[in-house]
Amino acid sequence: MDGHRSRIYACSFHPKSNHEFISGGWDGAVYCWDDRQPFATGYFCGVHMCGEGLAFNKRGTEMLSCAWQENDSIQLWDYGSRRLIDTIVPDDAPCKLFCGRLIAQTDLMVCGGSDSNIFRVVDMKLKTCALAVVICLKPMDVEVDANNMVDELTFPNQAF
Numbered sequence: 001m002d003g004h005r006s007r008i009y010a011c012s013f014h015p016k017s018n019h020e021f022i023s024g025g026w027d028g029a030v031y032c033w034d035d036r037q038p039f040a041t042g043y044f045c046g047v048h049m050c051g052e053g054l055a056f057n058k059r060g061t062e063m064l065s066c067a068w069q070e071n072d073s074i075q076l077w078d079y080g081s082r083r084l085i086d087t088i089v090p091d092d093a094p095c096k097l098f099c100g101r102l103i104a105q106t107d108l109m110v111c112g113g114s115d116s117n118i119f120r121v122v123d124m125k126l127k128t129c130a131l132a133v134v135i136c137l138k139p140m141d142v143e144v145d146a147n148n149m150v151d152e153l154t155f156p157n158q159a160f
Contacts, residue, residue, distance in 0.1 A: 006026035010049045015057075020033065023054075025049050029047065030043060030049070051068060056102075064076055066113070070115075073097045074111060086127060090127075095113045109124055118133060118135050120132070
């Protein structure tokens with residue numbers, strides 16, 4: 001396991017370890033890294049990344065992937081075992097995702113992507129229902145900044 005075979009689009013540092021991070025790209029895998037090790041320490045298969053769609057929960061025990069693929073685009077993974085916990089299907093609108101984030105101190109996640117050019121707010125407890133949906137945004141116009149200090153959603157150059 002020596003790393004990615006194609007472009008890398010996403011990277012997320014582990015919230016509890018300054019040495020661990022994950023990366024995802026076009027090769028269909030999310031790799032786990034420890035900067036003290038020469039090679040990847042593990043991987044998750046079946047995740048085609050084409051944007052910043054990787055995020056850890058606050059404890060660092062679970063990882064969210066928002067992938068640029070028609071099926072299984074929103075998935076929650078157990079970081080320790082590298083196993084799939086759940087695939088989330090919030091609605092029936094087709095969407096290949098470019099970005100996704102877990103919102104700190106809530107059970108919400110946000111994601112956005114192409115095909116139907118959609119932006120969603122999803123309740124991670126319900127897992128089958130989008131709480132809010134914005135459809136027909138201009139392609140590539142969704143940017144998500146959901147850090148621990150400020151939870152902010154930005155729609156650059158978008159008129160409503």
